[in-house]
Amino acid sequence: MTLPARGPRSSLPSSPALPRGLGVGVGLLLAVGTALTGGAPGPGERALYDFAVSRLLPPLPPTADLVLVEVDDRALAALGERWPLSRATWAKAFQALAAYRPNAVVVDVLFDAPESRDALDLGEDVLERLRTSGLTRTPEGASLASDLEARLYARDGDARLTEAFSGLGTVILGSMALTEDAGGLPARGDPLTPVPLDADRLRLGARGLSTNLAPLRLAAWSSGTLNVLLDSDGVIRRYPYAVRVDGRGWPSLALATALRLWPERSESLLRVASTDDGAPLMRLPAPDWLPRVSLADVLAAGPSSVGLDLALRGKTVFVGVTATGLHGQSTLPGQLAVPGVEIHAFAMDNLRTGRVLRSTGPAELLGTVETALVLGLLLWRRRRARSLGAVVGQAALLLAAHAAFVGWLLADPGWVVPLLPAVVGAVLVTLTEAVARTADLQRQSGALKRLFGRFPRNAPASPDGEPEAGPGREASRTAPGEPQP
DSSP: OOOOOOOOOOSSOSSOHHHHHHHHHHHHHHHHHHHHTTSSSOTTOHHHHHHIIIIISOOBOOOSSEEEEEEOHHHHHHHTOOSSOOHHHHHHHHHHHHTTOOSEEEEOOOOOSOOOOHHHHHHHHHHHHHHHHTGGGSHHHHHHHHHHHHHHHHHOHHHHHHHHHHHHOOEEEEEEEESSSOOBOOOTTOSOOOBSSOGGGOSOBOSEEEOOOHHHHHHSSEEEEOOOOOOTTSBOOBOOSEEEETTEEEEBHHHHHHHHHOGGGHHHHHHHHTHHHHOOBOOOBOTTOSOEEEHHHHHHSOTTOHHHHHHHTTSEEEEEEOSTTTSOOOBOTTSOBOOHHHHHHHHHHHHHHTOOBBOSTHHHHHHHHHHHHHHHHHHHHHHHOSSHHHHHHHHHHHHHHHHHHHHHHHHTTOBOOOSHHHHHHHHHHHHHHHHHHHHHHHHHHHHHHHHHHTSOOOOOBOTTSSBOOOTTOOOSSOOTTSOOO
């Protein structure tokens, strides 16, 4: 009796350690890559982060000591001017603000070039000719010269703006960090001074600074950079509290304001500002987080306005443009275009309260270790699972615990750790396990078929109880008419 030939053995081992290890390796590689590229959110995680911070995390509570004075559409219509506003208009606005004695006036506008002086130069030439001609000795000539001098004084917008800054005494101006042009650096004694942060570790670097006019800078209280960090998709998720220029760290508008308002807390403020290499992830405000006052109301109302006095006295006033099409078109997670002045305002609130989100240092280390732990537990639990359904259930349970842990870290201590690396690794390990177990079942089924194929099948019985004749078998009955043996 010959045995049936064995079929070819499958080249896939019953326990594919290599594919399973590759699945774990991919998950760990994604976690390590996220840590090396600056922390979470990593590849493919930005949409998840945006949903979490805009939908799941509670927004910043409304503030009581910050207010926005905005150049909105109504202000431009009331002034009858187009953007940019004249320096004379700005001077009137800051003189009006001075009557309410705010704690600080933070300006998200750059006055880096002087206004045209053609008309002023012509008027000064005419005034000089009047004086040298002797006409000013007559009453008519003296009156004409006095009126011309007053008009020239009122139209010298740069000089009037400098006087308004000096009258306020607490103006904080903005500057721009230039990535393509070398620009210039402030000299000693300038209000824009570097901060004691490790410049080599700062995320944002530039070649130079574009600052305000020298008279305006010297009349200001402080100054900071206006730059923001844009991701490749045009969304702002991190705020740079300092920028690296010429080997030194220069403060942002938010950091410069906080250091001026709370000098006794400078050490803790700088510690928070250095989080995530000077550009931590931000907590987002509610849409109505910042009280607003139109510049048109500030210019139209007198210093005796009770409403404006309640809104502005003793407050930190941010001044910027919010008119349609004039502010930056950058967006926040889950929100439409947001004016830059609002971003600086809630970045300062993040800074003073320490509500920034951390994704580097201990957070990135914890994320890598937690990813390895999830995948290690899955490898251990799949050995104890008796069926493929049990493996899938164990993987789903571990991933649910992983998602809950990542969400808790984000909501409570404010640590952002990667979510997808563990998910990708667990899915790959589960798929590998499914393939391996399916192959094992097929091999076992084939072995059973070969085992039962070794034994001959019993012939089926005829209705009268005698076995039926089959191929290769002689008939058990004799033909009719033949003698029985």
